[in-house]
Amino acid sequence: MMYGLWTTFTTQNGQRDNVIALLLEAAASLATHPGCLHYIISRSASQMFCMFAKFGRMRLLIKHP
Numbered sequence: 001m002m003y004g005l006w007t008t009f010t011t012q013n014g015q016r017d018n019v020i021a022l023l024l025e026a027a028a029s030l031a032t033h034p035g036c037l038h039y040i041i042s043r044s045a046s047q048m049f050c051m052f053a054k055f056g057r058m059r060l061l062i063k064h065p
Contacts, residue, residue, distance in 0.1 A: 002037070005053045016047045023051055 037053040
């Protein structure tokens with residue numbers, strides 16, 4: 001069974017790209033994480049965006065930084 005973490009962020013005006021940059025930096029550390037199968041950031045035209053991380057096991061999701 002797969003497990004996912006879906007989060008929606010709403011940033012202050014002009015801060016969306018800064019927050020996304022920080023999350024992408026954190027995503028780089030997951031590149032070698034054995035349980036992380038996907039790490040996706042989806043942007044919209046507004047200040048809102050979504051982050052999704054998919055893990056192969058629940059214990060690996062719980063250990064997600």
